[in-house]
Amino acid sequence: MGCETCATDIPAGRSDCPTCYTPVGAPAVLPGVKIHSVWTFGLAATAAVALAMLADAAVLLSPVIGLQLARRAERDLDPAALDQAAVLEAVLAFGQTAIVLVAAVLVIIWCYRVRDNLDAFAGSAPELRTGWAIGGWFVPFANLVIPFRVMADVARVSLFRAGTPGLVWGWWLSFVVYVWGGQAVSRYDLGQFTELPLPIDPADFAAHVDYYQQALFRNSVVLVAGVLAAVTFGLLAVRVSRAQEARIARGAPRGPVMPGMAVPAP
Structure with missing residues (x-):
């Protein structure tokens, strides 16, 4: 018997598929359940995260x-040069904040949609409800764990894994x-x-001069972590989105549906 x-x-x-763990006889997408x-x-979201990372890199490398x-300023004994450095950092930080906010909104929307789709996938059994895909980012201290658990559910079901994929661990x-x-x-x-x-x-x-030398070293460590997070998120977003779209396509009605006809179960 072939898995749907x-x-x-x-x-x-x-009782279930050895590859995707869908229960025997269950459709690829449960009929009547909303999908996105x-x-x-x-x-x-991937493009916005990449742009936000570039903006933050400009701040971190300022x-x-x-x-x-x-x-x-040290050579010429000219304090005005130091004022220029402070103004530059302020301008870059303002622009970076705006871009990060846009990226955050797109990431949260994507997380919500891919998590909500799990309810239409038979046998998915996510640990957390859909609302946590949004709320989990805003609860103090809990936001250290909940977004990871939501993404772990999404990646496990979407990519047909028995456990949390290593890419999710690397991203988080x-x-x-x-x-x-x-x-x-930043506070330091x-x-x-x-x-x-x-x-x-x-x-x-x-x-x-010493301050900027030391700040550059500290910021470089943060930048490396940020680039790794952006790359791993992009890989997750592309792989999960592609996998979910493929599953949704398999569950679509076969053949034309005329007005007034009942849509057959996938």
Whole structure:
């Protein structure tokens, strides 16, 4: 007997498909259950995350320019160069915040849609309800775990895995380091910046040079984690979206449906 979801031949006596774990005799998509198209949102979320990462990379690497301006200020004893560095960081941070907000909205919408689709897939048995695909991002401390568990459910069912795929672990661990590590570094950098002496003599200018050198190193660690998180999310979004669209297509009615006709179960 062939599986309706993945076309695998199911051995006699087995109650579910050995590949996708769909129960024997169950359709690829349960009739009457709402489903969402996810491919477009998956691509949009992936593109937005990539753009947000580029914007954040500009912020995280801004100490490169700050360092050059601080060295020029040290050489020329010109405090105005240090003011230019501070203005540059503020402008980049403002633009980055706007782009990140757009990316976050698209990611959450995509997460909701792919999680909601699981309810239409026989045998999916997700651990968390659909609402957590949105709410899980906003509950303090719980947002360290819930989005990961939602994605684990989605990837396991969509990609036909018995357990959580390693790609989900790689995405979430790098994302946590990127977000929480980035916040810690940002607060530390702000504290260090506020303690810098007013540039009056050469020694004061040297302190600004040291600050930008150290900030660049700390930010580079955060940047590596962020790039890894963006890449792994993109891979997950594309693979999950493609897999769900393929399953939905297999569950679509076969043949034309005339007005007034009942749609046959997949």
